[in-house]
Amino acid sequence: MDAVLEAYGLVKTFGALRALDGVDIRVPRGKITLLIGPNGSGKSTLINVLSGVYKPDAGKIILDGEEITHLPPHERFRRGLVRSFQIPRLFSGLAVIENTVYARYGNPGEGVISGLFRRKWLSFEEETARRAARYLGITKIAKLWSRKPSELSGGQMKLLEIARVLMPDNPKVILMDEPTAGVNPTLAHEIFQFIRSLRDRYNLSFLIIEHRLDIAVEYVDYAYAMALGRIIAEGKPREVLENPVVIDSYLGG
C-alpha cells in the first residue's frame, strides 16, 4: 500500500486510561478511509494525535515518508495534513465567510496564522475570496455568508467545517471527525459524493470518523475499526463492518 500517512505504536494515556494502546495505522494515498468504533474507543484521540493536538506518549507518525511525530500542528498543516473537528472550532465574532477565509492559513486560534494572514492578505485576497465563495456554494451555505457561527444550526456548522478543510493550498490528507453528524441523510450522501469528487480530482486522501455506517460504506475505499484504544480490524469496508469481532465491540463484548 502507498500510504500518505502512517503511524506505528501510538500510545496516548489520560491518567490511568490508555486511550490509544499501541495503534498502527496506514492511510492509503488517494483513497477514502473510514475509521469506526464504539464511543470512547479512541477515534478522536487518534485524530488529535495524528494532527498534533495531543503529543503521544509513545509511537511514531510519518507524513509522506517524513517523520512528523514532534512537529507542532501548524507545521503539520503546512505540510498538507489538514483536519476538521468533531465540534467545529470557529471564531465566534467573525462571519461565516471570514471563518472560511481564515482557514486557508490554518486552524484559527494559532498565533502563527494571524501573522501569515496579515502578510499575505493583499495578494491573496481575491483568490481566497473566490475559493471561499465556491466552497460555501458547494456545501450549500453560501447564503449564510454574513451570519455568525452562533446563528448556525449544528448541521450548518458541519458544512462550514467542510468548506474550511478545503481552503488550504496543498492539502495531502484530510482528517475528518464525523463530517455528517447532525445533517440530514440526503445532505450526508451529497457530502460523501463531494468527498469522492475531491479524491478523484485532486488525488486527495481522507481519514474519516463516521457513525453513519450505512451511508459511509457506500463511498469509502478502506476501513479500520477501533475498540479500547486498539485497531481490531482493517480491510474492505463491508468486510470490516460485518466482522463479528467488530460487531461484538459495539455490543460491549
Ligand SMILES: Nc1ncnc2c1ncn2[C@@H]1O[C@H](COP(=O)(O)OP(=O)(O)O)[C@@H](O)[C@H]1O
Ligand atoms: N482530553 C481528555 N482527557 C481525559 N480523557 C480523555 C480525553 N480525551 C479523550 N479521553 C478519553 O479517552 C477515551 C477515548 O476517547 P475518544 O478518543 O474521544 O473516543 P471516540 O472518539 O472513539 O468516541 C475515552 O474514554 C475518553 O473519555
Ligand SMILES: [Mg+2]
Ligand atoms: Mg469522537
